[in-house]
Amino acid sequence: MREIMFREALVEALDEEMRRDENVFVLGEDIGQFGGSFKATLGLLEKHGPERIRNTPIAEEAIVGAALGAALVGMRPVAELHFIDFATVAMNQIVNQVAKVRYMFGGKARTSLVIRMHGGGGSSAAAQHSQSLEAWFVHVPGLKVVMPSTPKDAKGLLKSAIRDNDPVIFVEHRALYTVKGPVPEGEYTIPLGAAEVKREGSDATIVATSSMVGKSLQAAEELAKEGISCEVVDPRTLFPLDKETILASVRKTGRLLIAHEAVRRCGWGAEMAAIAGEEAFDYLDAPLVRVCAKETPVPYSPRLERLHIPQKEDVAAGVRRLVGVAR
Amino acid sequence: MREIMFREALVEALDEEMRRDENVFVLGEDIGQFGGSFKATLGLLEKHGPERIRNTPIAEEAIVGAALGAALVGMRPVAELHFIDFATVAMNQIVNQVAKVRYMFGGKARTSLVIRMHGGGGSSAAAQHSQSLEAWFVHVPGLKVVMPSTPKDAKGLLKSAIRDNDPVIFVEHRALYTVKGPVPEGEYTIPLGAAEVKREGSDATIVATSSMVGKSLQAAEELAKEGISCEVVDPRTLFPLDKETILASVRKTGRLLIAHEAVRRCGWGAEMAAIAGEEAFDYLDAPLVRVCAKETPVPYSPRLERLHIPQKEDVAAGVRRLVGVAR
Amino acid sequence: MAKLTRERALWMYETMIRIRRFEERAIEVFQAGELPGFIHPYIGEEAVAAGVCAHLSGKDQITSTHRGHGHMIAKGLGFNGMMAELYARSTGYCKGKGGSLHIADQDLGALGASGIVGGGIPIAAGAALGIKLKGGKEVAVSFFGDGATNIGAFHEGINLAAAWRLPAVFVCENNRYAQSTPQSVHQSIRDIADRAKAYGIPGVIVDGMDAAAVYEVAGEAIGRARGGGGPTLIEAKTFRFWGHYLGDPGTAYGHDREAPKWKKRDPIPALGGLLRKRKWLTAKADEEILARVKGELDAAVEFARKSPPPEPADLMADIYEKAL
């Protein structure tokens, strides 16, 4: 299969969906000639013109509000907020309006919109440009939350998100944009709410999201050499959550490690841990382990940032702890 | 001991702290002549004047930003945002500025400020005026999060929050404002980070926050008649969290129910559950139970809202499930 | 400029009466303890909703506020669904899930009220964007208060609409107070219309107690928007006759002292006088309107009272398109 970059897969998804449905359009800061801060809209302006690839003022509340208003009259907007840190200035629209209008208005409202943002650290962008805030959105009924970890998933999930009639928060990890991976040529979608077992194993289950999927696969590779067999499950969408696939794995291995880049405290991993404690209690043979960012703002110093962000070594160490092999 | 209302206890705390320290002042919408939407600043304008009891425009981002700016030059502001739902328009200031400046600027910044807001439902205020979003703030390193459940705690904790040199999110439950309870006459404070066992028991631990403390105590009363002995622990501050007191109780009873009014998914109870799964795994005799709001926007209809919000019956039923008494 | 026809003038007059009577009835049953929640009466400001909506069809879009009953009635929502919503019944516009703060009907171009001050302004800009992208001739109108003009969403929403020349009209109902805070305290300008200069769009002041005046100014703005001329900011100077919400007497902040003066300028008798002067309204027709509205309201209250509340299963419905 051909290999393309994560960001190229996103551009393809947008391009195909815009061709398929004239109601789809994109709005956000610097997505036009500039092609987006991380080039994830590159070339779309040339193909679809400035009416459908709309460069906005710096005004994230207006970007999301405008996307919602357009959706209400029948469009299918894809709003780009760039850094997930900037979602903080649009939370009212996302949480109080976008997520709630369908319910609040008794079911009639049309809210087919996607809000893209990129999270995560690793490039010394410091405390205001490196966060992982996806747990906030999972906490809000009315939103769906997607976090792809590969180019293939990115494309298939973004296409599904655009076609979905519910609002979807689509979180991309910055470090993934230039990662290459196999992506099928033709038309395909990946349903929201379907986890994928990225590697099979029998001793421990690693549930990992976004950037931590790759690191977990590397850790699993390493651990295999030590005779520890890890199953790596990527939920791909944090809500709706494919509990079935995840819990089946936990029941099989009896051990659960959760890995994400958000800080531990009230991160999504807490929810995953709680679900395991509620629904797989009798299958757990050891206390679960969370491998998450340290509870600090993201530091600028590469040395500190590397300690802040969970690394593949942390996953490996966590698994060893989990299976009772102290090294 | 004299009994006063929760909101009166808050007014006393503000009044005393403003007398004690001239750097303390209050800003927010309609806190002046109007005395605040729930009368939790009533009478302060008369005592302290309009320079220190400042009625603001409707501009929550500016309210929090102004509080931070004033703190940075040495003041100790108490900002009122009213409904926690309105914090959504101030998240950038709260999360990216207030929580991070000390760290980001290398430790020098003075960030002694309190941000008050009231959460919770129960009065048909519908989806945009009834949320419980405290988990968001617990997820943000740099913030402290306080949730008092009684008038006495409200006063003692607010005084500590004002004297604290870190930013404190102070979440009051609307249904509590007019609840009366014993409050000591003289000066006292309650430290941040100290849970309180509100009722001792041996069969199960109920960790409950805010409005759920009272409901849990009622449920415990009822269950006592059935021969089930519940310990009710109120963390009082969600961060810093007094894990010691909570886990001691869990180790004693071997059973844990977590009750809060926020929706379950990625609520604070998930974190509590995860901590129990990590640190008290060997003591848990049964899967933990979370009693939380249903995963919906808060409905207007009183009938639906009553189903959305966890009630004392839900706590009681949860405990019965926990101890294996199906009724 | 749109000349005020007899038909439109009578429509406005009846619409204003419908708003007034609906709210009076809602207040009555609220005070009798029949309604849950809160009510923010629009009484006194009826000329604004009527004067603006007189130019709108069902396909035009509006966003509204916590003080939204008037906008909804003027936009064509019926008493039954509205009253049932206040009563939290399953037959309400929002099936009892929204209540007074959130009445909406997408089919009638009523995109709903935001309970978050200013929240509807960017949404209206977005509706206007959607209209433009679809090549339609409709407009989107956003109503909001003086207090809302201080929040970020006001600024961002209007700037976006102006930069993109969207078919939007922004109507500020300046009733002199944001809850208890007088305009002079919450901003340092007198005329909110001046804020239009920040966006390079026309800003117009109009007497919000004069329906004909609002009609004229709104007609011009809406016509300009339909014609591709971009947005307008209209400031209608008005007054709410009641406190901020039912239960607020308005005494703490001087509202009660200002009220008598404004009540003398009640927009309904004012428009009635004009109609009679032009011989467009007879005493008999006037009575007929009142009787018709009263009859409809009696029926609506009856309808609401008899309607069932939502079923428990409804709690989990309508969160997503399909239950998850």
Added chain:
Amino acid sequence: MAKLTRERALWMYETMIRIRRFEERAIEVFQAGELPGFIHPYIGEEAVAAGVCAHLSGKDQITSTHRGHGHMIAKGLGFNGMMAELYARSTGYCKGKGGSLHIADQDLGALGASGIVGGGIPIAAGAALGIKLKGGKEVAVSFFGDGATNIGAFHEGINLAAAWRLPAVFVCENNRYAQSTPQSVHQSIRDIADRAKAYGIPGVIVDGMDAAAVYEVAGEAIGRARGGGGPTLIEAKTFRFWGHYLGDPGTAYGHDREAPKWKKRDPIPALGGLLRKRKWLTAKADEEILARVKGELDAAVEFARKSPPPEPADLMADIYEKAL
């Protein structure tokens, strides 16, 4: 009005050179791969920071932006701590935790840069409020770009400062682009100073390439603020000579085509010319300044390179006053 003295003029000149040279050196070591993170060069806009900060003492407060090196140098921060911060060393102003985007020093009234566009504006209003409540005579100045004038925080922050007549000055550095988006695309006005009308405060346009002009306009605004006359919005028309950040060539959006024209108006030789005309600057003194700045910069790079990175234990420090 503050007359430009020889002392202030020379201070501005040297300050502008300090900014220019600091950034050139930072770019050099960045391009050599010695620095992590990102850099948004201020080069070309030096006259604004210098002209404004020429009126400020160490107790006055400023907030800054992602493009903040110039503001910090003009506010008195030293090369060593700044360069060490860029190098992510423990001797940096933020102990290596903030980096280019967040350089700050509370002791020098530098309340720091917000990486979130517009984020510093309400904070400056708050600093001004704190000053007022303490009865001080200081002012708070907020720097921000043209793009920032479209975000809610701009509106809310200035409205608050205006309503409360706070000792604040808002300085918009209109460099014609918000990242890649030309001003004509992101708003429909030409002069951002017009936005002052929305708050009932003075709005002034100044040539941001002319330090003496900035000095004059800023002096008036700061004097008014100190005197209790409330805030001013200053729009300085300027241009960044580099792309949005290092690595952006500016070619995608026409910046490169505009640049040559603006580079001819480089503010440093312009002020140098004025100084020489007034005989305030000799060729020798000029050389001395350059040599002094170069020497300091060599030392700062040396200092930074030799400084240790933060210790692992520093990761968990400074989150709260005491470790929790």
